Amino acid sequence: MKAFAALLDRLVLTPQRNAKITLLTDYFRATPDPDRGYALAAIAGTLTLKTVKPALLRELVLERMDEVLFRYSYDYVGDLAETIALVWQAPEDMRANRSPPLGEVIDALQAAGRTEVRSLVRTLLDRLDASERFAFLKLVTGGFRIGVSARLARQALADFGGVDAMEIETLWHGLDPPYVALFEWLEGKADKPEPESRTIFHPVMLAHPVEDRDLAGILPTDYAAEWKWDGIRIQLSANGGNRRLYSRSGDDISHAFPDIVEAAAFEGVIDGELLIGTASRAGGTTRSFSDLQQRLNRKAVSKAMLTEYPAFVRAYDLLFDGNEDVRAESFLARRARLAAVIEQLPSDRFDLSPLVPFDSWDELERLRADPPDPVIEGVMIKGLQTSYLPGRVKGPWFKWKRNPHTVDAVMMYAQRGHGKRSSYYSDFTFGVWTQAEGRDVLVPVGKAYFGFTDEELEVLDRFVRNNTVERFGPVRSVLAEPDKGFVLEVAFEGIARSSRHKSGVAMRFPRIARLRQDKLPREADRLDTLLAMID
Amino acid sequence: MKPDQLLYPTPKGLYCEAGGFYIDPVAPVDRALITHGHSDHARAGHGHVLATEETLDIMAIRYGADFAGSRQVATLGEVMTINGVTVHFHPAGHVLGSAQIAVETGPTRIVVSGDYKRRRDPTCLPFEPVSCDVFITEATFGLPVFRHPADTGEVAKLMTSLAQFPERAHLVGAYSLGKAQRVIRLIRETGYDAPIYIHGALQRLCDFYVERGIDLGPLEPATLASGGKRSFAGAIVVGPPSAFADRWARRFADPLPIFASGWMLVRQRAKQRGVELPMIISDHCDWDELIATIEGIRPGEVWVTHGREEALVRWCALQGLPAKPLHLVGYEDEGGEA
Ligand SMILES: [Zn+2]
Ligand SMILES: [Zn+2]
Numbered sequence: 001m002k003a004f005a006a007l008l009d010r011l012v013l014t015p016q017r018n019a020k021i022t023l024l025t026d027y028f029r030a031t032p033d034p035d036r037g038y039a040l041a042a043i044a045g046t047l048t049l050k051t052v053k054p055a056l057l058r059e060l061v062l063e064r065m066d067e068v069l070f071r072y073s074y075d076y077v078g079d080l081a082e083t084i085a086l087v088w089q090a091p092e093d094m095r096a097n098r099s100p101p102l103g104e105v106i107d108a109l110q111a112a113g114r115t116e117v118r119s120l121v122r123t124l125l126d127r128l129d130a131s132e133r134f135a136f137l138k139l140v141t142g143g144f145r146i147g148v149s150a151r152l153a154r155q156a157l158a159d160f161g162g163v164d165a166m167e168i169e170t171l172w173h174g175l176d177p178p179y180v181a182l183f184e185w186l187e188g189k190a191d192k193p194e195p196e197s198r199t200i201f202h203p204v205m206l207a208h209p210v211e212d213r214d215l216a217g218i219l220p221t222d223y224a225a226e227w228k229w230d231g232i233r234i235q236l237s238a239n240g241g242n243r244r245l246y247s248r249s250g251d252d253i254s255h256a257f258p259d260i261v262e263a264a265a266f267e268g269v270i271d272g273e274l275l276i277g278t279a280s281r282a283g284g285t286t287r288s289f290s291d292l293q294q295r296l297n298r299k300a301v302s303k304a305m306l307t308e309y310p311a312f313v314r315a316y317d318l319l320f321d322g323n324e325d326v327r328a329e330s331f332l333a334r335r336a337r338l339a340a341v342i343e344q345l346p347s348d349r350f351d352l353s354p355l356v357p358f359d360s361w362d363e364l365e366r367l368r369a370d371p372p373d374p375v376i377e378g379v380m381i382k383g384l385q386t387s388y389l390p391g392r393v394k395g396p397w398f399k400w401k402r403n404p405h406t407v408d409a410v411m412m413y414a415q416r417g418h419g420k421r422s423s424y425y426s427d428f429t430f431g432v433w434t435q436a437e438g439r440d441v442l443v444p445v446g447k448a449y450f451g452f453t454d455e456e457l458e459v460l461d462r463f464v465r466n467n468t469v470e471r472f473g474p475v476r477s478v479l480a481e482p483d484k485g486f487v488l489e490v491a492f493e494g495i496a497r498s499s500r501h502k503s504g505v506a507m508r509f510p511r512i513a514r515l516r517q518d519k520l521p522r523e524a525d526r527l528d529t530l531l532a533m534i535d
Numbered sequence: 536m537k538p539d540q541l542l543y544p545t546p547k548g549l550y551c552e553a554g555g556f557y558i559d560p561v562a563p564v565d566r567a568l569i570t571h572g573h574s575d576h577a578r579a580g581h582g583h584v585l586a587t588e589e590t591l592d593i594m595a596i597r598y599g600a601d602f603a604g605s606r607q608v609a610t611l612g613e614v615m616t617i618n619g620v621t622v623h624f625h626p627a628g629h630v631l632g633s634a635q636i637a638v639e640t641g642p643t644r645i646v647v648s649g650d651y652k653r654r655r656d657p658t659c660l661p662f663e664p665v666s667c668d669v670f671i672t673e674a675t676f677g678l679p680v681f682r683h684p685a686d687t688g689e690v691a692k693l694m695t696s697l698a699q700f701p702e703r704a705h706l707v708g709a710y711s712l713g714k715a716q717r718v719i720r721l722i723r724e725t726g727y728d729a730p731i732y733i734h735g736a737l738q739r740l741c742d743f744y745v746e747r748g749i750d751l752g753p754l755e756p757a758t759l760a761s762g763g764k765r766s767f768a769g770a771i772v773v774g775p776p777s778a779f780a781d782r783w784a785r786r787f788a789d790p791l792p793i794f795a796s797g798w799m800l801v802r803q804r805a806k807q808r809g810v811e812l813p814m815i816i817s818d819h820c821d822w823d824e825l826i827a828t829i830e831g832i833r834p835g836e837v838w839v840t841h842g843r844e845e846a847l848v849r850w851c852a853l854q855g856l857p858a859k860p861l862h863l864v865g866y867e868d869e870g871g872e873a
Contacts, residue, residue, distance in 0.1 A: 006692075012802065013811045019700065026699055065679070066853060072846045073680045077801055086680035086800065130682065134802075416780060422792055422809050423784040473807060474780075 001128060003031050004039045004102045005135040011043075011146045015418035020148055024156035028183070034103040037178025040157070042139060044150040047177055050109050052121055052140040054080055060122050064089060081137035088133055090126040099128055103178065105136065151249045161186025166203045166390055169250045174200040199237045201250040202319055202327075203390035204271060207380060207397035214398065215361045222385070224331065225356040225364055227371060228378040228399055229314055230289045230494065231275035232296070236313060237320075238264045245274075256301060257311050263349035266341050271317035271388075272353070275375070279312040280354075281347035286314075286375045289508070290496035315342055316353040316380075319388060327388035334388065368400055377493070378402045404491040405533055406513055407432065407525040410442055411486040414464040415475045417449065424457055425464035425476065428512070430488050434503075434527040442480055443503045443527060448490060451511030459515060460486070482522035489514040495533050505530050536640050538669045538836065541620075542647070544863050549647065549671075551638055554620030556585075558636055558647050561865030568609075568622065570649025571633035572597070572712055575866045585609050585617075587624060589632025589747065593712065596739050609634065611660075627651040628662035629818055630713030631744060637665055645669040646834075652817065653824040654686065657720045658713070658749050662828075670834035671861065674842030675819040676797055683797055683821040689814040690721045693793065696812055697769060704767035704787035708776030708794040708810075711737050713818050715773050716744045716751060718795045721816075722771065723752045732757035732767065734774030734783070759786050776808075797821070826850065841866040 007027045014020050024043075028036050041047035061070060061084050070087065077083040100108075105124060112120045121140070125133055138144045154172060158165040163186065174195020175182055184190035208214075233248035243261045245254045254261050257274070276291040278284020287309075294309050295301065318338040319327050326334055342352045356379060358364040368379045378401035386396035409430035417426035427449040431442035452460065463486050467479040479485050491513035498506035505527075542551050548560035556566040563580035570576055570586075572593030577586070579598035584591065585607045594602045609615065609624040611634065616622075624634040629650040636647045646667040653662055676683070697705060709715040715737050722731065730753040733741060738756065745751055757772045767787050778784065779792055794810045797817025805813040820828065825847060829837060837858040839847045844860035851858030 009802075010812070013805055013813070015811070019811075022699060066849070068849050069679050069846055072843070072849070073678055076678055076843070077680055078803065082802060083680060086682065130684070416809065418809055419811075420789060422790065423780060423782060474809065 001099050001102050001105060001132040001135065003027065004035065004042075005129075005132040007039065008135050008138075008146055009131055011148055015147075016420075017152065019419075020152060021156045021159055024148070024153065025160040028156070028160045028186075033180045033183060034178035035101050037180060037183060038102050038106050040153060040179055041177035042144060043146065043148050044153040046150075047106075047139075049106065049139060050112070050117065051142050052117065054141060056118060056121070057081075057084055057137065057141070060084075060118070060125070061088065063122075081141055081143060082134055084125075085130050085134035085137055088125050088130070094126040099132055100124070109140070149249075150251055154250075157182070157186060167192075169201060169203050171195060172201060172250055173244065173246070173252060199239045199242045199244050201235060201237075201244075201246045201252075202269060203250075204233065204235060204248050205317070205388050205390055205397060206392040207399040208392060208394045210381070210398050210400040220358065220360055220364070222383060223381050224384055225358055225367075226316060226353045226380045226382065227356060227373070227376045228380050228401065229273045229275060229286065229353075230375050230377045231273040231292055231314070234272060234274045234313065235319075236260065236264055236270045236272070238266050238268065240267075253296075256295060258301060259306055260311050260313060260349065263346045266345060267322045268341060269319040270313065270315050270338070270341070271319060272313045272315035274311060275314055276309050276311055278310065278348050279314070279351035281342075281351045284312070284348060286373060288375055288496065289494060293496075310348075312349045312351070314351055314353045317388060329387060330385045331382055331387075332384050364400075368402060371402070376402075404493055404513075405495065406489055406491045407530060408487050408516060408519060408523065409445065409490050410480050410521045410524045411460075411463070411478055411488055412442055412444055412480050413475055413477050414460070421457075424461045426457055426461070428460070428488065430490060431480070431503075432525045432527050432530060433522075440482070442521075445501070445503045445505055445527070445530060446490065446492070446507040446510040448488075448510045448512050451491065451513055452515070456512075456515055459517075480521060483520055485521040487516040487519040487521055487524050488512050489516050495530060497534060503527060503530075505534065536643055538643055538645055541640055541643055542638060542645050542669075542671075544861055546864070548865070549861075549863060551620060553640060554617040554622070554638070556617055556620075558638075559649065559866075566617075567603075568636055569594070570627065570636060570647065571629055573630070573650065576649065579603070583607065585615075585622075587611065587632045587634050590634070592743060593632060593740070596743060625663045625665050626660035628653060628656060628659060631659045631716070631747060631749075633659060633713075635663075635665060637667065643668055645671065646832075647671045648673060650675070650819055651828075652820050653828060654683075656717055656818075657724065658717045658744060664828065664832050666832060666834075668835040669838060670829065670832055670836075671838045671840060672825060672829065672847070673819060674825065674839045674844050674847045676817065676821050677825060677839065677843040677847040679822050679846065681797065681800060681821045682823055683800065683815050683817050686721055686816050689795075689816050690718075690725060692812060693722070693771070693814060694725055694727070696791065696793075697771070700791060701769040703769070703789045703791040705769075705771050705812075706779055706784065706787060706790045706792055707771060707773045707814070708779055708792070708796075709773055710796075710818075711775050712740055714795055714816070715775075716741060716749065717818070718814070718816060719751045719754070719773060720749060723750065727771075728752055729770070730755045732770055732772040734772075734778050736775050736778070737773060757786075829856070 010023050073087050074083045154168045155165050158168050181193040185192050235246045237244045243264050245257055247253050275286050277287040318334050321337045342350050381398040383396040409432050411428050412431045413429040414425035415427040417424055429444050429447050431444040433440050434443050468476045470477045490510050492507040492510040494508040496506055547562045549558045557564045558568045559576040560567050565582040567581040568585045572590045577594050579602040582604040584603040588608045591606050611624050614623045621639045623637045627633040627635045627649050638645050644667045646665050650673050651662050709718045732755050792810050793812040795814040795816045798804045799813030799815045837851050838861040840861045840863050848858045
């Protein structure tokens with residue numbers, strides 16, 4: 001448990017992706033099975049453990065500690081698991097004991113009956129040190145947040161074994177903790193594991209953004225165009241009764257969309273866009289991305305949620321038709337098969353992404369600039385004769401997005417960055433003007449920490465340091481008056497209403513597009529302009 | 536004389552009226568007794584200063600030779616009399632030169648511990664328990680959450696990271712008096728003998744420790760001249776924590792921010808400061824040390840000052856030991872030299 005706890009302590013505080021991967025691969029190298037596999041599962045979110053209620057932990061700690069002292073401690077630390085990890089005092093005779101390995105802790109928890117949990121948790125807390133107790137308590141209270149995605153963990157596995165990340169993604173959902181066969185293969189001690197292949201995740205084919213000269217080199221007659229919808233890319237597998245819905249990175253999101261899973265009465269693997277609303281085959285409309293966000297990241301979906309925010313799939317490709325792997329067939333052949341599959345499925349839950357007829361790239365550009373539906377964010381361009389190629393290969397698929405929105409906003413706060421940027425003010429909160437109590441005031445509308453060059457960062461940082469009004473820890477407020485301040489041109493992908501923000505709006509993917517030293521803050525945009533952009 | 540007539544808090548600090556002196560006054564006074572050289576305890580501008588030789592030297596390094604009207608060396612263990620009040624100094628184990636000050640008249644003895652700790656520290660003398668009627672203790676880490684791990688394990692974390700990330704400069708934030716030298720010494724004890732780079736603010740105090748016989752190994756200034764951007768890759772650089780948010784830190788290609796402090800025990804603290812590798816190394820007692828010290832000395836009464844007084848007062852109450860918070864202002868319990 002010691003190595004696992006030390007790993008978590010480092011991961012939580014390490015912002016850089018590459019450094020996280022180094023920490024993970026070093027851990028995989030130094031730790032035996034099954035511990036490393038359980039650690040991997042804990043990090044990637046595939047470990048199912050009995051949970052322990054906070055009330056029980058509180059009772060356990062108060063068996064040995066004055067309540068007032070506990071309250072002072074909890075008030076100071078602010079996190080129950082961390083407080084208990086720190087204040088817990090094992091009896092003298094328990095302290096010299098060997099601390100149990102992670103695998104042993106997990107086995108003991110899985111084996112314990114309901115009435116045994118209390119004494120098991122007490123004994124484990126006695127046997128672990130403070131850092132291990134913290135890791136253990138986070139595991140059993142379900143409060144496990146360390147800033148490592150399942151995807152990053154899989155990348156670390158790929159680096160560890162010297163294989164392509166795609167290979168791991170393909171296998172991932174066919175394997176279970178503690179992943180002994182996976183590690184054996186990655187260490188060259190065994191063959192690649194072969195899970196049953198149809199309900200596992202298959203790496204998706206990705207499109208390249210259209211750049212300056214791309215279209216000049218290809219013929220419109222070789223390509224089909226589809227609208228690019230503002231939903232999320234999914235892969236839907238159905239094999240007998242076994243159905244799985246994956247995100248494009250291979251995370252299993254079936255639990256969040258029981259309505260889709262239930263309607264998926266087909267055999268095969270579909271690639272498509274998940275959207276909210278009703279499929280066009282049932283005459284429905286497509287709703288915005290912010291409606292989709294209501295459904296994402298939810299562990300449990302309520303009945304009201306399912307009624308208010310029904311989901312559907314706009315399908316655009318087929319990887320398996322029944323048992324048959326059709327990925328080597330052409331786009332047109334796959335699409336014909338897909339159309340037949342969709343025809344059999346409930347008309348409110350599934351439709352086929354329509355083709356957009358066009359004769360020239362200029363015509364397509366006009367269509368792209370003025371799409372028929374506000375939930376369209378551009379067009380996809382797909383080679384008619386190409387097969388389904390996993391990964392981002394340049395040539396067969398392009399995405400051509402609508403130009404992003406931009407506004408001119410005023411820098412209000414700046415915060416120091418992390419890692420390489422820890423000596424720079426590189427995270428900026430910006431605002432726009434609005435009327436309050438009869439005068440113009442700035443209201444914050446978003447935060448951005450990229451989009452600028454290193455030279456521009458020097459300029460921004462210098463402005464912050466020379467124009468600080470107040471300091472709050474790592475944050476500074478800066479001069480932001482009608483005639484003095486810094487105007488930033490902010491680009492973003494979309495904007496939605498938000499009750500969590502004071503301004504009432506929330507931007508998607510805001511970034512700093514340009515520094516507008518040529519403008520005065522009074523020339524920056526107003527909140528009304530942003531409200532008008534909400535689609 | 537009752538203890539609270541012998542010593543009592545005033546806006547300028549803890550005052551002994553009978554002796555006409557203050558202990559660690561926070562404003563200029565005629566006569567000051569100083570426990571140790573940290574800037575919140577040792578200030579410039581007093582008429583007369585009585586402190587250990589090391590503390591006087593440290594004040595001269597920090598404030599210049601004329602930091603006080605006149606000065607007098609307190610030898611550890613030697614009994615002195617000031618206006619009929621007896622005082623004697625004993626090691627506190629906090630930083631080089633740090634002392635507790637015992638103040639007594641007739642049968643009443645109060646020990647002012649100043650800042651102290653009970654762990655082994657290769658850079659100063661260990662704390663010496665002195666029996667007393669009233670023990671005035673600090674409570675910087677006076678909460679049961681503060682149980683500092685062994686410093687060997689904390690230094691081992693740094694050594695592991697150096698091996699894992701040889702391409703990054705390891706920037707260790709450590710307060711310039713005491714902590715920096717202790718951390719360097721602890722690193723040397725692992726057998727690490729490569730040069731350690733130091734921020735200019737540490738130079739004179741490190742030199743002083745070396746003069747006093749504490750071997751810090753090869754130290755070099757962390758200037759760009761000492762070898763261009765790349766040369767700090769895989770090196771240990773020690774500086775005051777404030778410098779890491781400064782432009783100074785930009786000379787390091789891919790810095791890994793580290794902070795050696797007792798506060799690093801609380802993860803949120805480390806996170807807020809952007810620290811990637813916390814080293815929990817404290818120059819103050821943790822909760823267990825505070826309690827063991829009070830249990831060992833068994834004073835008639837405990838007065839608790841800078842820090843989290845309420846928890847320690849509560850603990851004393853549970854033991855049936857009279858205790859009260861002593862509200863002194865001007866000492867830093869956070870962000871200061873902890
Ligand atoms: Zn001190
Ligand atoms: Zn102090």
